Amino acid sequence: MSTKPVIVYGASGYTGRLICEYLREFGxxxxxxxxxxxxxxxxxxSHVPGIETADYEIAEVAHDVESLTELFRGASVVCNTVGPFSSYGPEVVRACxxxxxxxxxxxxxxxxxxxxDETYGADFAAAGLLLSPGLAQMYTTGEIAAELCLEYPGLDTLDIAVFWGGSPTIASTRTILVNAATSRAHxxxxxxxxxxxxxxGLVPLVVPGQHELAMSLPWGGTSHPVWYRNDPRVANCKAQGGxxxxxxxxGVPLIVAQALEATKDMDPVARDAALTATAAQVMNQMPPRENPRLNKSLDSVHASGPLARAHCVIHGNQNYxxxxLMQAFAASWLLQQPPxxxxxxSGCKAFGHRELLGQLRAFGLVSAPVLTVQDN
Structure with missing residues (x-):
């Protein structure tokens, strides 16, 4: 049973460590x-600056519902970073x-x-609990840009592009390959x-701020179409990135194609092991701490309707x-008031897009959004 209000599950990973770092900053x-x-x-x-001033404990736990439930009791929020989530997420959600x-x-x-959404959402709602997957730069920062556009009525279509600088982590690389082999993008x-x-295959996209076209992929379809599927303002939503x-x-499509071909006749367990080994060949070491001059982010959203247009661009840095930060802010919110x-x-629906944007701006991780609106 936890004696602390927040649990970071998968805390030793790259993203988990950063969540711990910001929880320390929030006290x-x-x-x-x-x-x-x-x-x-x-x-x-070794990897969390200032950890000696943090109020924290370490807990070793088996990945099963019973063990996780026992650990989670007494806490208020779980920040889960253990993926691929389609493989390891159900036990954590059920334990929560x-x-x-x-x-x-x-x-x-x-x-x-x-x-x-379809399996656990109703149960969480009935219990008065939040179930918010995908609270992360690659999805939430783009959602913030979309929500800024949607503040203007008459828009029903979202065209989202997400780009970042740097390389994915070990866990992200594994997730990309495993997810590509087991699911379709929508x-x-x-x-x-x-x-x-x-x-x-790759699709060239016009990226604000540069003359060269950037190459994009559906990247699993991303979170945005799921978040907006039941939003009465939005009928169409497509997201791509890279x-x-x-x-x-x-090189990404070739790596994925080779992995899929090599594992197409394997059973799920063997396929997962083979894809994990392939991911290790692509990325087998923890990336260095992010450099804001190198690890940049760009989220661009074109929103349109029959007679209106809006375009929002958010430039940022240090994606992870x-x-x-957003995970720690969300935890802080949930300790003080209901979502x-x-x-x-989604993060924006649970905590507010302007509230999340304010935190990213306050910590110097994104610039002011560039919003252009054309209407009747």
Missing amino acids: IPFVAAGRSSATLKTSME LAAGVHYLDTTGEQDWLITC YLRQNAYTEFDPNQ VFNAELMN KQTG KRVGFA
């Missing part, structure tokens, strides 16, 4: 939880529900968001999920730090 006591207490101890002491705590995670796996067309052409590094982007919405809800 929030937390439990750093995961499979190995030794790894957690080393990670906290059993223990009566709010659930946050950093996923970008569209199939997992759909599962959260966009929203007239309020219905529509599958991307799996053979689409890294600014063209060489890296050009944006995620860590704006319970059950399945």
Whole structure:
């Protein structure tokens, strides 16, 4: 049973450590939880600046509903970073529900968001609890830009582009490959999920702020179509993204195609092991701490309607730090007051897009949004 109000599950990973760092800055006591207490101890002491001033504990826990439920009891919020979430998320969500705590995670796996919405959302709502997957830079910062556009009526279509500088973490690389092998990417067309052409390949996109076209992928479909599927303002939503590094982007489809071909006849367990090994070949070491001159982010949203247009661009830096900050801010909010919405809800719906934007601005992680509106 936890004696701290917040639990960071998967705290020894790259994103988990950043969440712990920002929880320390918010002055929030937390439990750093995961499979190995030794790894957690080393990670906290070596990679979380100022950890000696934090009020925290370390907890080693098995990944099953019973063990997680016992750990979560007494806490208020769980920040889950253990992915792929479609593989490891159900136990954590079920344990949160059993223990009566709010659930946050950093996923970008569209199939997992759909599962959260359709399988667990009603139960969380009935319990007065928040179920908010996908609270992360690659999804929430773009959602903030979309919400700024949607403050103007008459818009029903969202065209979202998300780009970032740097390389994905070990966990993100594994998630990309595993998710590509087990699920399809969808966009929203007239309020219905529509599958991307799996053979689409790279798509060039015009990126604000540069002359060179950037290459993009559906990236699993992202969170946005799921969040907006039941939003009465939005009928269509498509999101694509990638890294600014063209060489890296050009290599992604080939790596994924080779992995899919090599594992197509395997059973799920063997396939998961093979994809994990492939991901390790692509990225097998923790990336260095982010550099704001190198690790940049760009979120661009074109919103349109029959007679109106809006375009919002948010430039930022240090993508994973944006995620860590938003997770810590959300935890802080939930310790002080109820979310704006319970059950399945995006970060913007649960905490407010301007509130989240204010935190990112206050910590110097994004610039002021550039918003252009044309209407009747």
